[in-house]
Amino acid sequence: MRRRAAAPESFDSFFERMSIALLKHGYFLTADRSTAEDLAQDTLVQVWRHWDAVSRYDSPEAWARRVLRNLAINDSLRHRRVAIGLREVASPVTSGPDERRVMLAAVLRQLPENQCHAVVLHDGFGLPLEEVARQLGAPLGTVKSWVHRGRAAVVRLVDGEKT
Amino acid sequence: MTRDDESVLRAELAAMAAEVDTWTNPLTVSQVKAAAEKSGPSAIDPAIRMGNRRPLLYAAGAMAIAAAVAAIVLIGLSGGTGRSMSGKGQRLAMNPTVYIDSQRTVLCGADHLQLSEVRTTRRGGKVTTTVRLSTDSSAQCDIFDAPQVVRLATSRGTALPTDFLRTPNIVPPGSDVAPGAQWMFLDKKDPLSFEVTWANWCGKPPGSAAIEAWYYGNSSPATTRLDLADAPGGSGLSPACTDRAKPSTVAVTFPVPAASSAPAAAGRSVRPLAQPPCTASQLDVTWAGGEESLGSSAYLHVYVTNLSARSCLLDAPPALSLRSARGPVVAHTRRLPFQTVLPLVLAPGESAVTGAEWTNYCGPAPSRLAAVVTIGGTSDRSRYEAIQEPTCSNTRTRSTLGIVDYAPYVGPFGTSAPPTHRDGRK
Numbered sequence: 001m002r003r004r005a006a007a008p009e010s011f012d013s014f015f016e017r018m019s020i021a022l023l024k025h026g027y028f029l030t031a032d033r034s035t036a037e038d039l040a041q042d043t044l045v046q047v048w049r050h051w052d053a054v055s056r057y058d059s060p061e062a063w064a065r066r067v068l069r070n071l072a073i074n075d076s077l078r079h080r081r082v083a084i085g086l087r088e089v090a091s092p093v094t095s096g097p098d099e100r101r102v103m104l105a106a107v108l109r110q111l112p113e114n115q116c117h118a119v120v121l122h123d124g125f126g127l128p129l130e131e132v133a134r135q136l137g138a139p140l141g142t143v144k145s146w147v148h149r150g151r152a153a154v155v156r157l158v159d160g161e162k163t
Numbered sequence: 164m165t166r167d168d169e170s171v172l173r174a175e176l177a178a179m180a181a182e183v184d185t186w187t188n189p190l191t192v193s194q195v196k197a198a199a200e201k202s203g204p205s206a207i208d209p210a211i212r213m214g215n216r217r218p219l220l221y222a223a224g225a226m227a228i229a230a231a232v233a234a235i236v237l238i239g240l241s242g243g244t245g246r247s248m249s250g251k252g253q254r255l256a257m258n259p260t261v262y263i264d265s266q267r268t269v270l271c272g273a274d275h276l277q278l279s280e281v282r283t284t285r286r287g288g289k290v291t292t293t294v295r296l297s298t299d300s301s302a303q304c305d306i307f308d309a310p311q312v313v314r315l316a317t318s319r320g321t322a323l324p325t326d327f328l329r330t331p332n333i334v335p336p337g338s339d340v341a342p343g344a345q346w347m348f349l350d351k352k353d354p355l356s357f358e359v360t361w362a363n364w365c366g367k368p369p370g371s372a373a374i375e376a377w378y379y380g381n382s383s384p385a386t387t388r389l390d391l392a393d394a395p396g397g398s399g400l401s402p403a404c405t406d407r408a409k410p411s412t413v414a415v416t417f418p419v420p421a422a423s424s425a426p427a428a429a430g431r432s433v434r435p436l437a438q439p440p441c442t443a444s445q446l447d448v449t450w451a452g453g454e455e456s457l458g459s460s461a462y463l464h465v466y467v468t469n470l471s472a473r474s475c476l477l478d479a480p481p482a483l484s485l486r487s488a489r490g491p492v493v494a495h496t497r498r499l500p501f502q503t504v505l506p507l508v509l510a511p512g513e514s515a516v517t518g519a520e521w522t523n524y525c526g527p528a529p530s531r532l533a534a535v536v537t538i539g540g541t542s543d544r545s546r547y548e549a550i551q552e553p554t555c556s557n558t559r560t561r562s563t564l565g566i567v568d569y570a571p572y573v574g575p576f577g578t579s580a581p582p583t584h585r586d587g588r589k
Contacts, residue, residue: 012192019190024183028176037189044195104175123169124176145520152518152567154172 009060011051015044018061021125022068028124029072029109029116031101043068059135065117073109107157114138115150122147271349271378275300278376278387281356286478288403289362292389294374296418297354306349306418310376313359313415315389318371325361328414355418364411365404376415441467441475441509443541450534450545461521461553465534465545467569469509477507477569481517482537485564487529488547493521495561507569515569524562525555 022043026036046067047054054060108116114136121132122143133143281293298304315323349355359374371391375384391400402411450465465483469475485492507515531547553562 015190015192015195019188020183023186023188023190024180027179027183031179033186036183041190041195041198044190045199048195048199101175101179104172119172120176123173124180126177126180148520151169151172 009055011048011055014047014051014055014060018064019044021061022064024124025065025068025120026072028120029069029105031098031105039068039071042071059137062117062135062137066113069109069113069116103158104154107154110157111150111153115146115153118143118146119150119154123151271298271300271304271306273378273383273385275304276306276378276385278374278385280374280387280389283389283391283400285400285402288405289360290364290391290400290402291361292359292374293356294359294376294387295354295356296349296376296385298349298351301351304349306355306378309357309415309417310378312377312384313413314375314384315361315369315413316373316375316386317369318373318388320373322375323366323369323372324411325413326410328412357418358416360414360416362402362412362414363405363409364402365407366401366411368399368401370399439473439475441469441477441538443536443538443543445469445471445473445475446509446536446538446543448534448536448543448545450548461524461551463519463521463534463550464516465519465536466514466516467509467536467538468514469511472511474508474510477509477515477538479538481566481569483517483519483564483566484535484537485521485532486535486544487532489529492526492529492532493524493562493564496564496566498566517569518567520565522553522563522565523556523560524552525558526562528552 019040022040023036026039026043027033030036030039043064047060047064050063054063057063108120111119117136118132121127121135122129127135129143129147130140132147133140136143136146138146275298277297277299279295279297281295283290283292285291296306312327314327315325317323359376369391372389373386374389375386377384446467447470448465448467450463463485465481467477480498483496509515529552531549532552533544533547535542535544
């Protein structure tokens with residue numbers, strides 16, 4: 001990750017700018033409010049602890065997104081949301097998060113990192129492809145490919161989860 | 164992906180984002196800083212860490228891969244043939260037990276991993292075995308990615324001289340998770356399956372063999388016997404000898420849930436050997452093309468629907484081309500590295516979908532195009548549709564059609580909506 005020459009922003013400013021975005025990102029990847037809140041907080045804790053270095057990165061938010069995704073995957077492993085949660089949610093006697101959202105979150109977590117971020121930023125946050133490319137530090141054509149492949153994989157994986 | 168799929172995905176994510184906007188932000192700067200102070204310092208960058216014990220896992224993984232590679236090289240050198248894994252009873256030194264998170268979920272050990280042969284077929288000169296991977300352990304355990312090393316051994320336990328082609332999805336030593344790599348959860352009720360493909364065998368057919376697969380973190384392989392008999396009195400199944408100067412190879416696919424490769428819930432089943440291959444005359448080819456043209460690439464989605472009264476088998480990657488009224492438009496095709504679900508049985512009325520990414524088109528703008536699918540030597544085409552071709556990015560390189568393998572089509576997000584653009588010619 002390249003470092004930038006400009007003066008780094010303060011953590012408080014980063015927090016103001018990113019806390020809701022991280023909440024949303026966490027929600028996309030878990031479909032569970034309390035888990036999303038935990039993930040956003042844990043991510044921000046990590047950002048703060050590494051702020052001296054992270055604040056000098058070209059894109060501290062990219063680093064934060066990566067941490068959040070890692071935490072989300074780790075969390076899903078711990079709680080077995082993919083394997084067990086779907087069954088629990090599918091159970092008629094269990095009330096829980098929307099089944100389709102749980103499934104969507106599970107397959108988003110399974111996507112390769114770049115595709116996951118590209119789909120979330122473009123389709124979730126509604127950012128134009130050019131802005132996604134800027135945020136991910138990748139050429140526009142590459143990001144287009146990530147978005148396309150990510151979407152295709154989501155549909156395929158959702159189909160797979162259904163079975 | 165169709166417009167429907169895309170809009171459903173976007174709508175769902177937008178609804179989730181809107182929901183978050185209604186929440187009161189539970190986070191505060193002081194809370195975050197206090198939590199950081201409480202949890203103490205960390206020397207490990209969490210952006211390259213995935214769990215409390217993941218660094219240990221990476222270290223073990225790096226050691227395991229290094230050991231495997233070293234073993235392959237040493238065995239190959241000692242054999243003097245340039246081929247690897249020719250020794251008998253070789254053990255790859257790997258860490259026996261690795262925990263992957265604070266709740267001490269354990270990697271599946273070889274003692275509890277069970278391989279079983281589902282079927283073995285010979286296609287295109289290669290012998291492909293579908294292997295079922297399950298566990299007999301009452302505890303849940305995890306595996307990571309494809310097997311790290313797979314080899315074939317004779318019934319006497321002697322390794323056949325084959326080179327193992329590493330699956331691209333495995334984790335590079337010392338790095339973060341590779342694209343496509345993932346943990347998979349294994350328990351008694353959720354078996355997985357993968358395919359082992361053996362190619363270029365110039366020796367005597369072994370008659371029978373065993374597949375030995377080393378999984379991440381295991382010091383010994385899981386094994387299954389392999390029946391290579393073809394017919395009574397025959398010499399047995401073995402791959403065609405395509406090049407004596409090159410080693411025989413063994414490759415594996417990324418494991419998928421056994422249920423998804425045999426999606427019974429969707430009314431499909433994995434290949435029964437007696438299933439006849441699909442023919443173009445049985446299939447209706449339809450497409451949604453050019454709707455997602457993103458400048459340098461146009462994305463096309465082609466559906467094949469079994470309009471006949473009997474089930475048939477799609478057992479080869481799609482042979483897809485484009486043509487205008489004047490003739491073929493794209494000469495160069497390549498297979499995109501998506502996870503394959505072949506072979507795929509299409510029951511009457513069922514559809515499969517394949518996707519294509521068309522790039523760099525510098526020819527005259529075709530007003531209307533048709534997708535042509537070739538199966539078993541005969542072709543069927545869709546209706547001609549007006550699609551937006553990709554932009555010309557380099558006049559000196561070929562226009563390319565990257566094609567993904569067939570997947571079952573069950574509609575956007577599992578709904579049973581049929582593909583659009585049916586031409587109804589059959």
